[in-house]
Amino acid sequence: SQQGEEDPQALSIQEGENATMNCSYKTSINNLQWYRQNSGRGLVHLILIRSNEREKHSGRLRVTLDTSKKSSSLLITASRAADTASYFCATDLNQGGKLIFGQGTELSVKP
């Protein structure tokens, strides 16, 4: 069963706009991670946020975590056409090495 659910499933924006993707989960987590996947390729790790953290930044990426609402969001600021990809959240349930992935948000950035 899938732990994380992402919203929206697809997002289309213009270059320069901000993109926000949300991830909700059901049980307590040790940490939450965000990954990016270009079509037909492997996933690339973007950022990890621990359960005792509320916000993290990495370049144009901003991730928030609200453990009371069991949700996280990924904000990409000033988007570029090269940001076009699928974005996945993954939760670590502290169950001996298992990361559970959401179904992903497909982001399209139009030039």
Next chain:
Amino acid sequence: DGGITQSPKYLFRKEGQNVTLSCEQNLNHDAMYWYRQDPGQGLRLIYYSQIVNDFQKGDIAEGYSVSREKKESFPLTVTSAQKNPTAFYLCASTATGPTGELFFGEGSRLTVL
């Protein structure tokens, strides 16, 4: 260059045949993982291994088998018992324990004819 190499990138199989997907890493990572990806369903965990000569079933292990005889290698066999094997298979590894970031290979796309 350090990384994870999956092969083959594309594989076609007739029904009833077993196939083995290769995954090799030179990152000196202890833990390795196999995921399956179907359109619109995200990634699902098949098997994982945290140490040589040991591995655990994931959420969808039926019809698959693995081995971990060397730290660098974690091959996945898709057996004829797997009812719907056509999918994109991703191998990953991690260095910093079970909660660390995963490094992924480029995937293997298996099509059953």
